[in-house]
Amino acid sequence: MKRKSYTDALTTLAKGTDAGLYRLIPERVEIVNSEEEVQEILAECRVIGKPLTFKAGGTSLSGQTITDSVLVEIGPDFGKIKISEDGRSATFPCGITGDHANRLLKRYGRKLGPSPASIKSARISGIVANNASGSSYGITYNSYHTVRSMRLILTDGTLLDTASAESRRYFVESHPEWVDGLLALRERVKQNPEMEARIRHKYELKNTCGYGVNSLVDYDDPVDILMHLMIGSEGTLGFISEVTFETVPDLKLKASALLYFPSIREACQSILPLRECSVSAAELMDRNALRAVENEPGMPETLRTLPDEAVALLIDTSANDKQTLQKQFAEIEEKLSSVHTLYPVSFTTDPELYATYWRVRSGLFTSAAAGRPRGTVSIIEDIAFRGDVLGDALTDVREVLARHHYPDAVMWGHLLDGNVHFTIFPDVNRSEGVEGYAAFMQELTDTVLRHDGSLKAEHGTGRNMAPFVRQEWGDDIYLLMKDIKKLLDPQNLLNPGVLINDDPQVFIKNLKRMPLANDLIDRCIECGFCEVQCPARNLTITPRQRIVIYRTLSAMAERGETDTPRYAGLKKAFQYKGNETCATDGLCGTACPVGINTGLLIKELRWKENGKAAERIASFIAKDMDSVTNVLRPMLSFVHGVSKVIGYGTMEGITRGLFRISGHRFPLWTRYTPSGARKLDYTTETPLPGQPEMVYFPSCITRTMGPSADYDDKAGVTEKTISLLHKAGFAIRYPENIHRLCCGMAFSSKGFRRQAKEKEDELNEALLKISDNGALPILCDMSPCLLHMRETLDKRLHLYEPVEFIYDFMLDRLEFSPLPITVAVHSTCSTTKMGVTAKLQALAGMCAAKVVSPMEVTCCGWAGDRGFFYPELNASALRMLPTSLEEATEGYSNSRTCEIGLTMNSGISYKSIVYLVDKVTRKKEEL
Template identity: 60%
Template structure:
């Protein structure tokens, strides 16, 4: 189909009537970035539509059908096989698809398509239940994609995959018709309006059931995990054509319709778990253990070959035994879970007995220790990370997944290893869900070299021969067919069933506008076309595989670009610059990147926590800021760094003046005047908000405490808290600095301050703007002052803002014993102060820096020591204030905190955190007062003596 000519003026006119202009993207930046997914293919859509409701989706599909415009659905963009890319219209599901309902017992759960699997499981956790499907991408993959790819994962295999846990769904068909398979009236109406389609489905079902050859092959193929082609098992598993239709939607990869909402039968999430890392002499012997393990209560049996173990053996926290293993040794991570200890022990004993006849390198030993459990699973979860990170620059990272029957699994994997080695795919890694015979492997082909592409073509042909012809396995077990395996669907299924699949496609999509070319494709070389360019662009991001795992952590994801999209654009600009062509497109990307890529990046680094190859995109943005900073800007930064005391003093006076004006003219007038000044100054004058603080405390506050106190602590009040005092919402409370000093003294500490305090700064404010030299100079200056004040590290050092403390840990001497509020209080206060929880409900917010330091649970623990009920809004991550971005780019803060207010119960009146600037934004967008956690601790404690 000629997609270029399909998108006519009339089509655009109809779309503009339905979708607001703000959610229609046709510019080079957003068509490129939104059109990118985790796979190794690239198509750039002509138009991207962000659709927020089912009604809008039905309208878009009706318009596309009427104009015969091809379209593709995209949600999380974690697909690996080319399922969610388009050169026509790409439809992105927005935040509107995030509703959910859970039955009283948690056994049935309904989720709209835009909710991530992890969020769904978080909602189910209070019932002790979870979703059956558990893909590795569950933190980022959304319900629509999980079902559309028939996801499964490491636990339960086929039994609890998407296909077998679906209770019902809402579907939008190609013509805009909506079918709710759970509603009898909707089913009746659909049968009346789509009788011919359902009649033909019934005929196909009868054909499949009446032909013993077809029926037997379908039953045989689905004894394994299989996502190659359409789920034709629906034809023999069900009688009612609507039930058949519903189950054909599972694994259809957006080629048959849009899944708007799904009801799942959930599974029990047992609280007690035990794991063992069992080492076998070779891969064949590990595979031989599968049959006896299947007779036991095993929730996971994860294979890791020697290459896989080698890739993680030098990572922090890995068992030292990994470095001592022979070349052929493989590991099997075995997990079992139960509701009580007696049952768990019985299951452990049964597994140990099942393995007793096998020769293992070390005796089988299970652990129930949480730390050891997490350590063992880190071995497994680190595989993809290490393999992807170690690949040569510019090469692709392709993850294939196949499946074999238990009786041939060992031989098949031996042959697979031989195949990989024959093709010289150095660094390949094999792992998988061995209980299901589902094997993943990673290769790193170089598609920049024509020889690399030809080698990949031959490899794929040989892989298909090995899987289908020699071992009768599945070419795709759980990653979906996409474009990658589309040329080989006929090979796996044969002509008769392939023709049935083609008829299914025609019935559901007679115009062939739904994700054309995916699953079924007559081009035998489609898997070699439209490959994604991966230029070597920057050491900071060259390892990126564009998986999109980072996106859920990004505060700008609902406003401008995500970390993945920032990298995609950077790479494309670099590629265009190297090719010295397409200047107009390059200039347009560079122009749009200034705001969408650079200015609205919070540089918080949370993307690194979710990234499988540990990329902090914020570092790239800081590098860009460093490169573009002018000499005049550097002079100003140096002057500010040298005269920090004068600058902060001036800001304190300025804040006091602004506070006075606010008091005189009132909030409404202040908002109007501030908004006008902000606009006409081009963001140079910060935008005022009602939580803007007054100036910080007077210098007399910084006098040393009682010399006769029990212990000494060095208190470093950050420049932010020295500059900013109380906001209006603080009422009669004292400033953070005053409250912190008072609390420390209440706990029996002598509080001293570093010499030259008013000129000290950790340097983060400079570094985040790309002024690296000035930032390092301030860090060095602070380091020297704290060493002197702490008597060369003898006394602990307390910093009152966690972002600054993280910066200090990264840049200051290891001699210094550094603490932010939460860790210091938990370590030193329980023996000095009596905690009496207040009878009230409070909210807390963990800052980005606290998250990176692993303090989420500690902040929650501390808050629970001080209040009877603590609320943690789990849809809120980074607040997006980002230093001063909340003043200069308030839209970033507003977008990041959009979910906050709806997640706070009406009876929550107070919120607490560990960063003054974050607390301003949190207060602004929640409607309640957020303060430092020290205020809550002070209210809930009294001296023991």
């Protein structure tokens, strides 16, 4: 496969963005999917003396993964996963997320030691390169202490596998100057007892400020020293391509207690006693933090009544049996008996309440960032102190924040470690805001170091703290760090200016501006958490990147630069990469810390771009839906009829040609495109005495689209649904004028707002009438349509998609005889957003011996009819599907259009879940 390289304005700007507070635009972006490609780029850059920077998930907060030179981004196909039989050892490639790794380890009752808040988006190489830790108590489970081996590529292109005796031997023989240099650095520390003691002392706390010089006192072998120097090196010493971890237990039973203290000092008094207990986390939340979430749904009422100085501590403990868990409760309560709390200590094992407590904790940054002043940046600082000074230190830090006009800063963190985060929102669009931030950072540094703390506990040094590394470590150890960089990267090619930087002003240079662009996206902090959910992430650009480009275009327009070549180029490129290949599925909003659905922005753009001709066509379709579907049904069937005569391969060749010649205007037709559905007589049924009634609204899609060539059952979704409902004993009501009705989603996704509203109102009136104003449950056979109905129709209506209706109303009316087969299920975007995924998997599990639900697949990218015109989006979104199906021979979902793309890209036939349930059930005899 040819290496992907980009120099265009849109891609370099979009991919040059990370979660930090700086903006640099790379000259070019290279996407790498193999060690060989990394070695090629390194060789090219060495020859021309061009610096390069590595980027994984782009969730770094301190400016680690940006550059104005060559950016090397890890692609989606990098490496393979290997897990030992007991799960205690696991090898992961650089490009998968920590969350993906943990989902694979869950079946073994294991997990990764490091657990950063960004774990759903942060990738393995980034987690290790920043020495991530997270809420797990202590440094025992951070990256440094749980990495057992790695494959790494050095600046001269050498590949070193630290798990291979042969590779280690080759490195020692081929790099004597590096081996001798590493041993000389180690000896330099050993010959200076004061330096060695200082290093050991500093790493008793979490510390990611500067290089991990503890490797020089912890290890004797030069390869082990080098490997551990790579951890926390932020891509400045080499490229980490694969990591083997010693995993840690993921105990089954979990419990938590939310404790409230009168002040932060008194909360800090609980830390030393808690360290003597079996506690897996103790998460601090100050009053500003609690105030940020107290009005969110499901939050405890207590939050709103706390005193102004109160703080909370979320204590977590876990075990594999109830008896042990109870002992741990008693021990914690006894140890805290002398500490003043506002309410008694009370643990819960209730899953819902446990989740609520952690929702309080996880919602802090979300709510604080969402409520920041518009146009400001969100900066998260990360410090650590020893337990005996923690109360005084945090009190002093709070005073520094107030003195520099950040009184509303939200403070939270991992208090067992003395590790605290806080977020501030300076306005870096103004010089006064930048100057104020600079003054604050200097006083913060002085305050932290006066209490012998860590300036960076787990977020990495980056550009943000690089000017202060010498101040924390002193001249001797700082020079030691500079010599490490000089030894292993003599040309200063790798991520220059990060971690080591003698420019005292670098932390306030190239600051990222946050221009106001649109209310829908102004709260975006560009963290990148949304990217893992985007079906276009490996094809064009992601939600974060769409926002970056949109903000840039808006700022250029504001400055009167719309007639410049750069503006024209960005706008033209954005049309395809930002607009046409956006599925507008809204899954990005479920992963976004501040709930931004970038799809809504794209829908707004489509609405603004719709011309008068398009509006007239949309109005015609909306007003005469019956006629349109009457035309489409025979057309769809006709193409299948011709295909049976001339052959499906020939017909697909013809339609592919038409698709290409038309420039994506003629829809791509394949054998998996549905034939026309039979037009049924939807007459409301008269119930028998005692027979339950319900309302069935077949979507306009299923009323139009029937089976495709891969179906072994020639009944359409509507016919199969009616069959299943009758089998379960229901009398069915249908809304009046059903052939005219549509939920409006198809119009809404294309930006036809007026037509969408007309169809929504029309359907709303019909459903209220036929359901007796919501007295009867209503089934719609398309999950995406059902979600749109829930979002737009009268809240009196009780609306269900197929999985929910079957699960909630039909299980006790059917007898299941599961088949000895493996089936795959796909949770559509709407299924995921409605929280129905677990029910889908459980329902399939009642029908088949084994159920596969590929974790690598999120949105399928079909996006209504977009798969007909941009099939590359669908193919890219489902690129991992074929290899994730295991031995599945059948696939099921709950969206007819999504099932087209799933079938096209999987090798198995996908149908509505109603087909599977109908196949394995019969009516209960007693009904």
